[in-house]
Amino acid sequence: MISMSAVARPVRAEASPDALARFIDRHPRLFVLTGAGCSTASGIPDYRDAAGEWKRRQPITYQDFVTHDRSRQRYWARSLAGFRRLRTARPNDAHHALAALERRGHVAGLVTQNVDGLHQAAGSQEVIDLHGRIDTVRCLACGRRSSREHLQVELERRNPAFAALEAVEAPDGDADLDGVPFDQFDIPACDQCHGMLKPDVVFFGEGVPPERVQTAMATIEVSDGMLVIGSSLMVYSGYRFVKAMAEAGKPIAAVNLGRTRADDLLTLKITDECAAALRVIHCS
Ligand SMILES: [Zn+2]
Numbered sequence: 001m002i003s004m005s006a007v008a009r010p011v012r013a014e015a016s017p018d019a020l021a022r023f024i025d026r027h028p029r030l031f032v033l034t035g036a037g038c039s040t041a042s043g044i045p046d047y048r049d050a051a052g053e054w055k056r057r058q059p060i061t062y063q064d065f066v067t068h069d070r071s072r073q074r075y076w077a078r079s080l081a082g083f084r085r086l087r088t089a090r091p092n093d094a095h096h097a098l099a100a101l102e103r104r105g106h107v108a109g110l111v112t113q114n115v116d117g118l119h120q121a122a123g124s125q126e127v128i129d130l131h132g133r134i135d136t137v138r139c140l141a142c143g144r145r146s147s148r149e150h151l152q153v154e155l156e157r158r159n160p161a162f163a164a165l166e167a168v169e170a171p172d173g174d175a176d177l178d179g180v181p182f183d184q185f186d187i188p189a190c191d192q193c194h195g196m197l198k199p200d201v202v203f204f205g206e207g208v209p210p211e212r213v214q215t216a217m218a219t220i221e222v223s224d225g226m227l228v229i230g231s232s233l234m235v236y237s238g239y240r241f242v243k244a245m246a247e248a249g250k251p252i253a254a255v256n257l258g259r260t261r262a263d264d265l266l267t268l269k270i271t272d273e274c275a276a277a278l279r280v281i282h283c284s
Pocket residue numbers: 139140141142143144190191192193194195
């Protein structure tokens with residue numbers, strides 16, 4: 001009879017919170033990558049379910065936004081409602097734990113796929129907003145950046161019929177609104193050059209600015225381990241850092257409720273809510 005211990009097992013096993021605490025202690029220069037799962041406890045919904053599949057229809061693409069008036073009108077009409085929740089969101093215990101980890105000198109850098117600014121709100125200093133920030137708007141013609149809050153006031157002033165509508169929000173400030181005549185939505189242009197305004201976030205079909213990727217890759221070089229928090233890593237923009245870390249032979253721990261695209265590259269995997277798993281940071 002073959003004993004169970006003789007059966008080959010995967011290198012990575014489901015780990016306990018204590019294992020995460022030990023991982024953090026052993027790697028004083030962590031490269032942290034965070035995704036939507038880090039912000040769900042702040043009331044910002046996730047795009048994907050535990051199996052990594054879309055929970056709702058796929059978000060707008062860059063090409064669609066810049067090419068079609070109707071798509072742009074639909075985006076801003078939904079965003080008018082979606083932004084209301086985003087701007088009142090507050091950091092949760094996961095953001096606070098990561099800020100505390102940085103204060104203890106444990107974080108070489110934090111790259112977030114989220115656009116909500118909640119890491120900075122919690123006090124994290126070394127943050128790379130890989131996909132930009134939803135509280136900022138950029139003119140596609142002159143490049144000028146301006147406040148989304150300011151645009152919100154202008155959008156509501158021009159579109160009073162839409163301002164009262166409630167909607168179901170998505171993580172990028174987009175939202176679902178049905179049965180609404182989007183072609184009547186009035187979008188302001190850039191104050192300076194009358195160019196097209198776009199949220200200063202990376203849309204699907206749009207590349208991450210190369211300098212952000214270079215800064216993140218440079219951080220990987222000085223890091224001794226990686227912590228992935230609340231990302232399924234389905235999007236290449238985040239997955240590439242896990243790949244680079246693995247290629248450098250450095251260990252990777254991940255906290256995520258579902259599977260990740262990099263499960264086979266992980267040293268340690270914790271299947272849990274981000275805030276719950278990161279409680280060990282305050283205890284250690
Ligand atoms: Zn402009």
